[in-house]
Amino acid sequence: MKNISTIIISAGLLVFSFSACQKKTDCTANITCNDAQGKPMNGVEVRLFANVKTSTNTTKVADVKATGVTDKDGKVSFIFKLPAIFDVNASVGTASTTTIIKLEEGKTTEKTVEIK
Secondary structure, three states: HHHHHHHHHHHHHHHHHHHOOOOOOOEEHHHHHOOOOOEEOOOOEEEEEEEOOOOOEEEEEEEOOEEEEEEOOEEEEEEEEOOOOEEEEEEOOOOEEEEEEEEOOOOOEEEEEEEO
């Protein structure tokens, strides 16, 4: 009976030690959209994407991309599993802005864009 208890406790400690050592690698992008006066803009469509060159020397949008809409505070968030550099396009009506954002492993990156 004592051997079974020892095995169960050892297995539990082993599982705990492996889960405690896992590194958080998620990359978060928090984007805020403001108007020219610095006021948050609700309902802005924000797209994150990356253009890549193909073997035929043309450009296409990579498979990893995301789209979201800002809330009443002008904010939208995205979470990716790996670091990346994305183009950011924020548009509402006929106004739009394009910029870039660099996501780093295990970090949150904040970006504020002005819609013109």
